[in-house]
Amino acid sequence: MKDSGLFEKLISILKERVAAEEKISDKSTYSKITEQFMRIALRYNSRISDVEGSFEICIKVLIGRLQCLFDTLKRISAQxxxxxxxxxxxxxxQDILSRGTKMILLLLLHSLPSKRDIYLADDVKIQEYIAPLLHINCPQELNCPQRIRIEQTPELIKFHSYVLIYLSRLSIGNKYILPYLNDNHNAVDHLSSLLNHFANQNQKNFQQEELTDKTQQIPVISSVLDLLSRFVIENHEIESTYSNLLPICLDLSKFNRSIHESTYDIDESYIRYYSLWILNCFWANGDFTLKEQLVQQRRYLVTLTQGIGLAGGSLEKSDVVVKISLKNIGSVFMHLRIVQGTNVTLLREVEEQMREMGYGEELEAVSFQKKPENLLNDWNLYT
Structure with missing residues (x-):
C-alpha cells in the first residue's frame, strides 16, 4: 500500500517546525514533538532519499539533540x-537521558552495514558527536580532563551501554571509527580501565541478596567488552600493550552471579562471551610464548571448560557461551596439531586439563541439546 504522500507531508511539517523553533531560540535544540517527527521520518528507511532535503533536516535535528545532550551532561558534571x-x-x-537513549537506539537501527543507504557515519561522521560520551564516569585514576561525572542511575547505565554498543556496531566495515576513538579519546585506555575496575571488585559483592552498584554495571561492562573486542580484532598488539587484559578476560570469562536476576542474565552471558572472544583473538594472534603461558600457567582449557559448565547451569536463553567455548577449544587443537605442527608437550598438558575438569561429561551434556545447528562442529573439526 502506498503512503499517498504521507512521507512528503511529514517532511514538510518537520521543516516548518524546525524553521519556527529556530526563530524563537538561538540554540540548535528542538522540541520533543519535532524530535518525534524526525525519528518517524528516519524510520522510513526506503523513502528518506526520495524527498529533497529530508535527510539533511533529520540530521539537523538529530545533531541538535546530541549536542544538547553532551552540553547538558558536561554542565551538570561541572556543577x-x-x-x-x-x-x-x-x-x-532523567529527561535528557531518556531522549538521548531514543536517539542512540535510532542510530543503531540505521548504522549497520545492512542499512548503508543512510549509513550515518559516512555522511555526517556522527561518531564525533557520540565519542565524547565515552568519558561518562571514566575511572578517576586516568585523570581524564574530559571526564563527565554523573550520578549512576539505571537510566544512565542503560544510556551508557547503548552508546558503547552503537560505537561498536558503527566500527563494522568502517576503518575510520576505531582509530578516531583511540587517537582522540584514548578509547582502549578507558575501556581496559573500566574492565580492570570491575574485575578488581571483591567477589563477595556478587553474593549479596541486594544488587550492588557493581552488579548494576553489568550491562555497561558487557558493552565495554563488545567495543573492546573490535579493537582487539583490528590491532594484534593490544595484548602486549595492555598486559592486564589477559588475566581480566580469563577472570571475566568465568563471571557468574550466584543469584540470577533475569534482568542481567543475557548481559552476564555476553560478558563471558566477549571475554572468550578476546581470548580467542589473543590465542590466534599470539606467539608460542603466549600460547605456552595460556596453557601451562593460565590453564586456558580449564577456563574454556568452565565456560560450558556455567552456560549450561544459568538458564541462559542462548548458546553463545557454549559455542564460543567450543570454538576456542577447536582453535587450540588446530594450532597445536596443524598450524604449529604436533606440539606433544602442550597437547599432553591440554588433554590432562580436559580430563581433570571432566570435559567428556560436559561435551556429552552439550551433545544432548536438541538444536537446529550442530554445536559440536568446531570441536569435531580438530579433535
Whole structure:
C-alpha cells in the first residue's frame, strides 16, 4: 500500500517546525514533538532519499539533540550539588537521558552495514558527536580532563551501554571509527580501565541478596567488552600493550552471579562471551610464548571448560557461551596439531586439563541439546 504522500507531508511539517523553533531560540535544540517527527521520518528507511532535503533536516535535528545532550551532561558534571535543586536536577538528567537513549537506539537501527543507504557515519561522521560520551564516569585514576561525572542511575547505565554498543556496531566495515576513538579519546585506555575496575571488585559483592552498584554495571561492562573486542580484532598488539587484559578476560570469562536476576542474565552471558572472544583473538594472534603461558600457567582449557559448565547451569536463553567455548577449544587443537605442527608437550598438558575438569561429561551434556545447528562442529573439526 502506498503512503499517498504521507512521507512528503511529514517532511514538510518537520521543516516548518524546525524553521519556527529556530526563530524563537538561538540554540540548535528542538522540541520533543519535532524530535518525534524526525525519528518517524528516519524510520522510513526506503523513502528518506526520495524527498529533497529530508535527510539533511533529520540530521539537523538529530545533531541538535546530541549536542544538547553532551552540553547538558558536561554542565551538570561541572556543577556543585545543590540540595535545594537536587530533585530538579535529577528530573533534568532523567529527561535528557531518556531522549538521548531514543536517539542512540535510532542510530543503531540505521548504522549497520545492512542499512548503508543512510549509513550515518559516512555522511555526517556522527561518531564525533557520540565519542565524547565515552568519558561518562571514566575511572578517576586516568585523570581524564574530559571526564563527565554523573550520578549512576539505571537510566544512565542503560544510556551508557547503548552508546558503547552503537560505537561498536558503527566500527563494522568502517576503518575510520576505531582509530578516531583511540587517537582522540584514548578509547582502549578507558575501556581496559573500566574492565580492570570491575574485575578488581571483591567477589563477595556478587553474593549479596541486594544488587550492588557493581552488579548494576553489568550491562555497561558487557558493552565495554563488545567495543573492546573490535579493537582487539583490528590491532594484534593490544595484548602486549595492555598486559592486564589477559588475566581480566580469563577472570571475566568465568563471571557468574550466584543469584540470577533475569534482568542481567543475557548481559552476564555476553560478558563471558566477549571475554572468550578476546581470548580467542589473543590465542590466534599470539606467539608460542603466549600460547605456552595460556596453557601451562593460565590453564586456558580449564577456563574454556568452565565456560560450558556455567552456560549450561544459568538458564541462559542462548548458546553463545557454549559455542564460543567450543570454538576456542577447536582453535587450540588446530594450532597445536596443524598450524604449529604436533606440539606433544602442550597437547599432553591440554588433554590432562580436559580430563581433570571432566570435559567428556560436559561435551556429552552439550551433545544432548536438541538444536537446529550442530554445536559440536568446531570441536569435531580438530579433535
Amino acid at each position: 556543585q550539588v545543590d540540595s535545594k535543586k537536587e530533585d530538579e536536577q535529577k528530573k533534568e538528567i
